[in-house]
Amino acid sequence: MDYFLARLPIFKKLPSAELSDLPRQFLLRRYRRQEPIFQEGDPPAAVFLLRSGLVKAVKYSPRVAPFAMEVIVPGKLFGMIAALDGRPYPVSAVPIKECEAYRIPARAFENLMKGHSDFSREVYAEVGSHLRQSQSMRSLSKEPVEKRIAFILCLLARSMGNDLPVRREDIAELSGCTQETAIRTLVDFRNKKLLSSGWKKIVVLKPDRLKALSGMK
Numbered sequence: 001m002d003y004f005l006a007r008l009p010i011f012k013k014l015p016s017a018e019l020s021d022l023p024r025q026f027l028l029r030r031y032r033r034q035e036p037i038f039q040e041g042d043p044p045a046a047v048f049l050l051r052s053g054l055v056k057a058v059k060y061s062p063r064v065a066p067f068a069m070e071v072i073v074p075g076k077l078f079g080m081i082a083a084l085d086g087r088p089y090p091v092s093a094v095p096i097k098e099c100e101a102y103r104i105p106a107r108a109f110e111n112l113m114k115g116h117s118d119f120s121r122e123v124y125a126e127v128g129s130h131l132r133q134s135q136s137m138r139s140l141s142k143e144p145v146e147k148r149i150a151f152i153l154c155l156l157a158r159s160m161g162n163d164l165p166v167r168r169e170d171i172a173e174l175s176g177c178t179q180e181t182a183i184r185t186l187v188d189f190r191n192k193k194l195l196s197s198g199w200k201k202i203v204v205l206k207p208d209r210l211k212a213l214s215g216m217k
Contacts, residue, residue, distance in 0.1 A: 002022060002023045004051060005019070005022050005023070005026075005049075005102075006019055008049075008075055009122060010077070010119060010122040010123065010126070011119070012118075013116070013118040013119070014116060014118075014119065025104070025105070025108045026049070026102040026103065026104050026108070027102065027103040028051065028100060028101075028102050028103075029100070029101060029102075029103060030098065030099070030100050031053075031095050031098065031099050031100070031101060032095070032098055033095050033096065033097050033098055034094060034095065034096075035094075035095060036092055036093065036094050037055065037079075037093040037094070037095065037101060038079060038089050038092065038093050039089065039092045040059070040060060040088070040089055040090065040091050040092045041088045041089065042088060042089050043088055044079065044082035044083045044086065044087070044088065044089060044106060045105070045106055046079065046083070046103045046104055046105050046106055046109070047077055047078075047079045047080045047083045047104045047106065047109045048077070048078050048079045048093065048101045048102065048103055048104065049075075049076070049077050049078075049101060049102040049104060050072050050073065050074050050075065050076055050078065050099060050100075050101050051074060051099075051100040051101060051102060052074055052099055052100045053074070053095055053096075053097050053098055053099020053100060053101075054071065054072070054073060054095065054096050054097050054099065054166065054170065055071075055072040055078065055093050055094065055095050055096065055099055055101070056068040056069075056070070056071060056072070056093075056094055056095075056096050056173065056174060057069045057070040057071075057072060057078065057091040057092070057093055057134070058091060058092050058093075058094055059090075059091050059092075060092065067137070067138075067141050067176050068137060068173070068174050068176065069091050069133075069134045069137050069138065070091075070130060070133050070134050070137060071133070071137075071152065071155055071156065071174055072093070073156070073159040073160055074160075076126065076159075077123065077126050078093055078130075079093065080109070080123060080126070080127060081127060081130065083106050083109055083110075084113075084123075084127070096170050096173050096174065097166075097167075097170060133155070136151070136216075141176060143215075145175065145177045145181055145182075145185055146185055146188075146213065147213065147214055147215060148175040148176065148177070149171055149175045149177075149182060149185050149186070149189075150189075150210045150211075150213040150214035151214035151215070151216055152171055152174045152175050153171070153195070153202070153204055153210055153214075154204075154207065154210050154211050154214045154216045155216070157204045157207055157210075162203060162204040162205075162207060163201065163203050163204075164201060164202045164203070164204065165200060165201050166200070166201065166202055167200050168182050168183050168186055168197070168202075169182075171186065171202070186202070189210075192209075193205060193206065194206045194209055194210055194213075195210075
C-alpha cells in the first residue's frame with residue numbers, strides 16, 4: 001500500500017482492496033523544474049496528483065505575458081477539469097521546482113468517479129477550489145506587486161504551513177514579477193517582521209498581517 005495515497009482525504013473512504021491497488025494503476029514520475037507535465041491544448045489523457053514539489057497552472061497568450069492561474073501543492077489533483085468534460089487541457093502544468101506526480105489514466109479516473117460517490121464528491125470539491133483560486137489569481141494579476149506576493153505567501157502557508165520550502169525565485173515566478181522585484185519586496189516584508197528567510201525557505205511570521213495586505217478572505 002502507498003501510505004501517501006492512503007492518508008489523502010480524497011481516497012479515505014475507498015475499500016482497502018481498491019486502495020491497495022491504486023499504485024498499480026497510477027504511474028509515479030519525477031519532473032524537472034520547468035519540464036511541462038502537460039500543455040495547454042493537449043488531449044486529456046490523464047489526471048495528475050502531486051506528491052512533492054510545487055506546480056503552477058499557467059495560461060499562455062500571444063498578447064500578454066504568461067501568468068499563473070493556480071498554485072498546486074502536494075496532495076492536490078490537477079488536470080481533472082479536462083478529464084471531466086473531455087476537452088483539451090485549458091492550461092499548462094509546469095513545475096516551479098523538481099516534483100513528483102502520479103499520472104492517473106483517464107479511464108482509471110473515470111472508473112473511480114463512477115464507482116465511488118465519496119471520491120466523486122471530493123473531486124468536485126477540489127474542482128470548486130481550483131476555480132476559486134483561478135479567479136483570485138486572475139483578479140490579482142493587475143494588483144500591485146506587494147499584494148500579489150502577500151497573496152502567494154498566504155496561499156502557500158494555508159496549504160503547507162508557515163515554514164515554506166520555497167526560494168525567492170519561486171515567489172517571483174508565481175507572482176508574475178522579476179526576481180529583483182520579488183527580492184526587494186521580500187526584504188521589505190522581512191524588515192517589517194512579516195517573515196524571515198533562509199536557504200531555500202521562507203518562514204511566515206505574521207500570517208494575519210500578510211493576509212490583510214493580500215486581501216485574501
